[in-house]
Amino acid sequence: xxxxxxxxxxxxxxxxxxxxxxxxxxxxxxxxxxxxxxxxxxxxxxxxxxxxxxxxxxxxxxxxxxxxxxxxxxxxxxxxxxxxxxxxxxxxxxxxxxxxxxxxxxxxxxxxxxxxxxxxxxxxxxxxxxxxxxxxxxxxxxxxxxxxxxxxxxxxxxxxxxxxxxxxxxxxxxxxxxxxxxxxxxxxxxxxxxxxxxxxxxxxxxxxxxxxxxxxxxxxxxxxxxxxxxxxxxxxxxxxxxxxxxxxxxxxxxxxxxxxxxxxxxxxxxxxxxxxxxxxxxxxxxxxxxxxxxxxxxxxxxxxxxxxxxxxxxxxxxxxxxxxxxxxxxxxxxxxxxxxxxxxxxxxxxxxxxxxxxxxxxxxxxxxxxxxxxxxxxxxxxxxxxxxxxxxxxxxxxxxxxxxxxxxxxxxxxxxxxxxxxxxxxxxxxxx
Numbered sequence: 001x002x003x004x005x006x007x008x009x010x011x012x013x014x015x016x017x018x019x020x021x022x023x024x025x026x027x028x029x030x031x032x033x034x035x036x037x038x039x040x041x042x043x044x045x046x047x048x049x050x051x052x053x054x055x056x057x058x059x060x061x062x063x064x065x066x067x068x069x070x071x072x073x074x075x076x077x078x079x080x081x082x083x084x085x086x087x088x089x090x091x092x093x094x095x096x097x098x099x100x101x102x103x104x105x106x107x108x109x110x111x112x113x114x115x116x117x118x119x120x121x122x123x124x125x126x127x128x129x130x131x132x133x134x135x136x137x138x139x140x141x142x143x144x145x146x147x148x149x150x151x152x153x154x155x156x157x158x159x160x161x162x163x164x165x166x167x168x169x170x171x172x173x174x175x176x177x178x179x180x181x182x183x184x185x186x187x188x189x190x191x192x193x194x195x196x197x198x199x200x201x202x203x204x205x206x207x208x209x210x211x212x213x214x215x216x217x218x219x220x221x222x223x224x225x226x227x228x229x230x231x232x233x234x235x236x237x238x239x240x241x242x243x244x245x246x247x248x249x250x251x252x253x254x255x256x257x258x259x260x261x262x263x264x265x266x267x268x269x270x271x272x273x274x275x276x277x278x279x280x281x282x283x284x285x286x287x288x289x290x291x292x293x294x295x296x297x298x299x300x301x302x303x304x305x306x307x308x309x310x311x312x313x314x315x316x317x318x319x320x321x322x323x324x325x326x327x328x329x330x331x332x333x334x335x336x337x338x339x340x341x342x343x344x345x346x347x348x349x350x351x352x353x354x355x356x357x358x359x360x361x362x363x364x365x366x367x368x369x370x371x372x373x374x375x376x377x378x379x380x381x382x383x384x385x386x387x388x389x390x391x392x393x394x395x396x397x398x399x400x401x402x403x404x405x406x407x408x409x410x411x412x413x414x415x416x417x418x419x420x421x422x423x424x425x426x427x428x429x430x431x432x
Contacts, residue, residue, distance in 0.1 A: 001141035001197060001198070001199075001200040002087050002088055002141060002143050002200075003087075003088075003140055003141065003200065003201070003204045004085060004086065004087055004137045004140055004141075004142075004315075005085075005086055005087075005088065005089060005090045006083065006084065006086065006090070006132060006135060006315070006317060007083060007084055007093065007094065007129065008081060008082070008129060008130040008131075008132070008317075008319060009081070009082045009083070009128050009129060009130070010058075010079050010080070010081050010128055010129075010321070011079065011080050011109065011112035011114075011115070011128050012077035012079055012080075012112060012113045013057070013077070013078045013111055013112055013113070014111055014112060014113055015078070017110070017111035017112075018057075018111070020111055021057070021108070022057070022391065024041065024107060025057075025108075025391040025392050026391065027040075027041070028055075028392045029392060032261045033261060033262035033263060033264075033393070034265050035392055035393060037394060039104075040104060041103075041104030041105075041107060041108060042055075042104050042105065042108075043100065044394040045396075046100055047096065047100070048144060048145060049086050049087035049093065049143065049144055049145075050084055050085075050086055050093070050144065050394070050396060051084070051085040051087070051315065051332075051395070051396050052085045052270075052314065052393075052394065052396070053084035053085075053393070054081075054082075054084070054270055054272070054391075054392060054393045054394070055080065055081070055082050055108070055390075055391055055392040056080075056081050056083075056272055056388060056389075056390045056391055056392075057078060057079070057080055057081075057388075057391060058078065058079040058080075058274060058321075058388065059078055059388065060076065060274050060275065060276075060326065060388075061255065061385070062275050062276070062361065062385055062386055063076065063276060065247045065275070065276065065360045065361045066276050066360055068245035068246075068247055068360070069245065069278070069279050069360070071279060074322075074325070076322060076326070077113075080108075080109075080111070080112055081130075081328070082108075082125075083330060084394075085137075085314075085332070087143040087144060087145075091126075094122060094125060094126065098121050098122045098125075102121060105121050106119075106121060109121065109124065109125075130319050130321070131319070132295075132318060132319050133288070133291045133295070133318050133319065133320055134291040134292070134294045134295035134298070134317065134318040134355075135295060135298065135316070135317045135318075136298040136307055136313065136315065136316040136317070137298070137315055138304065138305050138313060138314050138315065138402055138405075139304040139305050139405070139409075140304070141197070141200075142405065142409065143198075144396050144397070145195060146195070146409075146412075147396075147397050147400065147408070148396075149192075149193055149194055149195060149412075150194075150405075150408035150409055150411070151397065151400060151404075151408055152192065152193075153183065153192060153194065153408070153411065153412055153415070154407070154408045154411055156183070156186060156192060157179055157182070157183065157411070157432065158432065160179070160182055161432060167179075171425075172422065172425040172426040172428070172429045173420065173422055175425070175429050176414070176420055176428055176429060179415075183415050194415075194416070208299070211296070211299065211300075212299075212300050215292070233282065236282055237282060237286070238367070240278075240280070240283070241364060241365055241366060241368075242364075244278070244365075246363065246364060246378070247360065247361035248361070248363075248378045248381055249381070249385070250381060251381055251384045251385050255385075256384060258389050259384070259387055259389050261389075262390055262393070263336070263337060264336055264337075266398045266399070267334055267335075267399060267400070267401050268332060268333060268334050268335075268395055268398065268401065269332075269335070269336070269337060269340070270331070270332055270393040271329075271330065271331045271332075271333060271337065272328065272329070272330045272387065272388040272390055273329050273383070273386040273387050273388065274321065274327065274328035274329070274386060274388060275327065275360060275361065275386045276326050276359070276360045277324065277325060277326065277327060277358055277359060277360065278358050278359065278360055284324055284358075286358055286368070287324075287327070287355075287358040288324075290354045290355055290358075290368070291318050291355060294318075294351070294354075294355060305406050307348075308347055308348035308351055309348065310343050310344070310347055310348060311402055311403055311406075312333045312334040312339075312340065312343065312401070312402055312403075313331055313332070313333045313334075313402065314331075314332040314333065314334075314402055315331065316329070316330065316331035316332070317329070317330055317331075318355070327359070329355075329356075332395065334401040334402055337387075341380065341383055344373070345373050345374070345376060345379070349373050350369035351369075352372065352373045353368065353369050353370065353371070353372035353373055354368050356372075356373075357372055359386075361382050361385070361386070362379075362382055363375040363379050363382065407431050410428070410431055411432070414428040414431075
């Protein structure tokens with residue numbers, strides 16, 4: 001299995017170069033929201049292990065919301081974030097990225113602080129990497145190569161069925177046998193490729209096992225202390241929840257239109273949202289604890305392809321910014337922003353409340369997981385106000401949804417076994 005990884009490079013933008021940077025990023029697109037995968041700056045299509053990538057200017061319009069806590073808004077730098085989701089090792093990908101796109105990267109990063117004509121691009125990027133506090137991968141081991149190969153198999157099989165419609169007069173096992181015979185012949189002729197699974201790196205297995213065992217062990221060690229402080233924590237948290245000031249201004253129409261211009265051109269969309277964390281150590285520790293649970297569950301507990309009950313998310317991450325004063329959430333998902341938002345409210349509202357309830361402006365929660373986003377009008381305004389327009393977004397397989405990928409994988413696995421039972425054959429044929 002080839003595990004997936006992610007990268008994020010974050011750098012302050014030189015104020016006088018912002019306009020130039022925006023023009024450079026716009027030149028990478030064919031139109032707003034539609035990247036040119038072979039653009040001259042970063043030709044994303046040349047990276048066969050890159051699932052998603054985005055370049056985004058982190059222009060947070062909500063920093064003034066902290067005034068409701070009696071705080072003066074801080075003057076944060078305007079950041080450029082370059083992030084992506086990949087197959088394999090992050091360092092190997094960054095090395096290859098510099099080899100392929102050094103000139104384009106140099107042009108882009110020249111608009112950032114502490115980047116000069118002689119700057120070593122790779123060292124500069126590695127110094128500015130931002131790790132995630134929580135990360136979600138739809139299905140570990142599902143590489144870009146496998147996705148494309150399985151999509152081709154599906155298309156070829158569907159085409160064969162259309163030309164041989166009498167197949168549907170046969171029993172499912174007979175249909176399966178004929179399609180398997182056809183695919184095997186196409187593979188033998190070199191017209192179809194189904195690459196074998198790569199071995200899982202031993203280092204990844206060790207790290208994953210340590211994470212699986214280590215996190216519960218740490219909780220067990222700390223449990224006596226946690227039991228002692230729990231009553232004080234609960235009392236203080238409930239007081240904060242009951243007295244949280246609410247910030248629910250209406251979304252600026254022009255800003256909403258700007259967001260919409262970059263959305264809904266493909267079956268999938270990108271989502272980036274950022275904001276300030278509520279002040280206080282208790283709120284910070286709660287956020288760290290909740291996101292630690294999310295990260296652990298995503299790695300070891302939840303069924304592949306299911307984020308809670310949501311099947312539309314490909315990759316997602318939470319990252320602290322400016323120490324732990326702000327946080328950004330980035331995801332790649334299928335469907336419109338409205339259906340995406342409704343999925344979270346209806347299917348995992350408790351999770352939204354837990355992970356974002358510590359953010360300034362989020363509708364008031366109750367016991368961390370209750371209420372919150374159930375105040376739908378205010379949540380919708382909060383959600384859209386904190387969303388950022390993404391300047392450049394790339395997806396390696398723009399016409400395929402997460403559900404498509406799961407279906408194609410099941411078809412492939414069915415073709416790789418020697419035979420299927422009547423029930424298994426019926427289920428397999430139903431995928432077509």
